[in-house]
Amino acid sequence: METVFSQYAWAIPTIPLLAFLVLTALGRQIKGAASLLGLLSSLAALVLSVLVLTERWSPDAEVYSHSIDWVNLGEVTLRVGYELTNLNVLMLIVVTIVSTLVNLYAKGYMEGDDRQHVFFAYIALFTSSMLGLVVSPNLLQLYMFWELVGACSFLLIGFWYDRPAARAAAKKAFIVTRIGDVGLLIAILLLFWQMPDHSLDFSVIQTVFQSGDSLAQHGITAGIATWIASLIFIGAMGKSGQFPLHTWLPDAMEGPTPISALIHAATMVAAGVYLVARTFSIFHVSPTAMAIVAGIGGFTAIFAATIGLAQRDIKRILAYSTVSQLGYMMMALGLGAVTAGVFHLFTHAFFKALLFLGAGSVIHAVHTQDIFQMGGLGRKMKVTTWTFAIGAMALSGIPPFSGFWSKDAILAAAWEQDHKLLFVIGVLAAFFTAFYMARLFFVAFTGKPADDQIYQQAHESPSSMTIPLVVLAVLALIAGFVYTPFNGQFGIWLTGEPAEDHANVLVMIISVAAGVCGVLLGYVLYRPGQSQRVDKLEQAAAPLFRVLERKYYIDELYNWLIVRPLRVIGKGLDIIDRYVVDGLVRFISAFVDGWGRTSTRVQNGQLQTYGIVSLFGFVALVLLMLALGRGFW
């Protein structure tokens, strides 16, 4: 097939980068036009991505790859460039759609903020980095953009830098994801020295790791493959908020809400899932690594879902939901169901971005994030409420919304592999998810207003904010039809392998039942028309609720186990450095000083002293010569 647009794919990340540069240089001057520039750059990237997609309809479209030399290291040349596979292009579409909508939305949301141009510059830089990450042809380039998206995330979480909470959250996000990044970095070091010709290209990785034979041929043992896969997964865990590196993601909600939608729901946090999918051949040869991925993913899915039950902050509920859904995706990958995992990434991007933007619309109107201070918003914010309901149903796995199809695909994979534990976890997590979304929806949008003052100021958001909501609601509704149990084309297109028939009626029934039961239970407990100032769940099981509300005390645990010991060690070493290590310097200076003073005292101008010194000196010399057994000259 003729590739006209694919060869210009390098422009997809470059256009937002240019927007970033212009906004950084001229931001102050163009101020109002900043949002327009951001929007146009994302839109241009979207259009180009769609054009590229049209060239890749056929499942056997060839991988388009182009790269140039970056740096020569000894006999090794590191290269940078771009590569288009069907998976990459799917990601391009997701990123550019959400980025475009978020840019539009942010125009309304950030109205009046006098650092708007900085905000849009950061978004443009993020979009560019995320697109660069997606098209990377090798692991090293991916790592570079991986770090850059992390830095953008950091900048945007700390956008309102004068708030101490934002400062703490930004710092935490950077450091916790860095822990994961070191795993990925070590994986790169290991791969670099294991791979033929030190190649880090994904295509070469795929060739080398395609089977046990090819591995043996290149002298890579199964143990090393497991190590590489596990280390890569540690990197993915950090980015995608998998337990135990999840703690940064809920705190990241300190950032402006459009950012939460773009970075911390739809795109960057999914990069971990994308990474595992991209390097899947490495995981595939190691059953241990697959079990780790599935196990961590499944645990995170249920773990975060339970925390979501007890949060009052609308954004934090959604954040834990994101952690939980990312766990789902990882679980799917660990089960070998790449298509299902990536499919869930795809649908989740839309409905979770929708939910966050909806939450942002609410926060914009009522200036509180506590759902128990809201109530009855449905009467005043029609568009927000309806679109939010669609997003909530998609997330809860209610057919025919998109979340149902992707969640069902994952559960079907667990079922077919006869992985009972993960299947039960998946169903339970789906139930919890439906329940906390029902709780959120009924408490915030229906019933009597909890606070009249807050209710008074509630109003529907401007059209720049509601249009993205509507578009995303449509996507949340239809995105699922890309890959239904009755149409497996998407699987063939994405992975090149024939899709397994995952039309399992029993699984579908269980899946729907879990979602419906969750919603019903939520309705029963939090239905409109009753006093909403108390949390029914809290009344029912206060001690358990407390544990969930405090997120299983994980933050406290890290504080006691890591942060404080590090500080104590640091303080201890500081004292040693000051008094012991520096003692050496002081000793030397004191010695020189003392020597100088003593010698000064000897040179006191008295002939007797000089005579004595000369005599001693002479005797010493004579003794020395005799001892050496040599004559005088």
Add this chain to the structure above:
Amino acid sequence: MVGQISSIPWLSLLTFSPLLGVLILLLIPKERVFAIRTIGIVTTFISLIIAVVIYAGYDASKQGNTLLEKFDWISIPLNLDVAKGIQSWTLDIPYHLALDGLSLPLVVMTTIVAAMSALASVSIRKRQKTYFILLLLLEVGMLGVFMARDLFLFFAFFEWTLVPTFFLIGIWGLANRERAANHFLLYNGLGSALMFVAFAILVATAGFDQITDTSGAVKFVYSGDLYTIVNHLQSSGAAANLGHSPFFLSEGWRMGTFVLLLIAFGIKLPLFPFHTWMLKVHAEAPTPVVMLHSGVLLKMGAYGLIQFGMVLLPQQLADWATVLAVLGIINILYGAILAFVQTEFRLVLAYSSISHMGFVLFGIAAMNEIGLQGAVMQMVSHGFISALFFLLVGSLSERTGTTRLDELGGLAKRIPFISALLLIAGLASLGLPGLSGFPAELFSLLGLYGNLPWAATIGAFGVILSAVYVLRGVLAITFGPIAAHHQQLKDARLVEAVPAIVLTACIVLIGLFPSLVTAPVEYGVSHIIDMFKVGG
């Protein structure tokens, strides 16, 4: 090591170009502050231009492309018995400068940082004439160190730098300046003494040469010429079986010499536990001097270790690679943990320098091209980053009177430009891709992983810690609520903004295009790496 001798003595011009400014400054009355500043700054830019011209003309693709200048300088007749047929017996100190791929990036970096430091020196408020004269003299010493190819000449330049630095700290520093200057001089003097002993051993053995001139007369010469000594050491190893040849330096002596060099250069680097002297310099010296000190002077240690330790005694270095890697780990982790608990931002940066120099040790311990390219990259990168950091620290303390973390906060609101650059310097320091710190640390780690995987793995954790201490330090200053008495602060003036932008541009440029540094280095170090390959 084939060099080319140009008709114009570019290297001498470059090295001694600052002296021109010194001469003019001597003639200007000290009251004419503006003229003094202008002359001082313009002079550093002359050196910068010469360095850039040389860099632009350097063809990295030509193996061993080296600019060379050499002529007889001092010849001391030795009072030894002259046997028949031997005309003379002398100690020769040739004037020998060379610029190879290893020195070139460091020389360019030195001239850039020196020029920016001169610009930053407009903040100096007293005795400007003496100050700029000393600053220019310091630049001569630094440039000489990176180009000298004779042991004595190197030693002389190395010592040369101590004197102006001593006065610059002692006269223009903060409250405890005299004490800091004293410690600096004594401790570095100790290092120099050890270096001198090591050099003396080398000259007395491997420096010996027998020259027969055209008339058949034989001259015995002790020479400090680096290439002579390298050749003799290479051909007189244990394998060469030269027994009692005067060139002979037994394994034990070689090891001893190597350890002396390691300590001598380790003090400068600085290597744990010889680092505490530089904390005082960072804390007390005027910020333009710290820019040079942290940016350039510390690099002399690492440079010496490569150009002398590694080139002269490759086998010993190979034997001690593990030790170097362990020392690197200690530097990285120890520096990072201590940087994390400091409350004075200058000390955060000082310990961060210790941590970053650990990666240079990693690159050396790697004993391959990647590692050495990473080591030099890290030296250049850290030179720019710490110069930028201390430039900004100078701007901060000029405005707020403090650089203590607990007394600052929220400055991004009032001085967004300075705060933004502080954040960029921080991100570069913690190794964000696109900025210079990333390729430097990456290449060092990649290189070391090929030799000592476990050490590289442990060292990689320094990457987490650097994020911890950098963000803690930088965000404490720029993020959070702003104190009421800082509400009136004014952002950077033009004279502060220019060097900050130039340094930032350098950080971005070599971050995006690391081959600007690594390409010359590759050819500058290939002969060093070849020695390891031959030696097995």
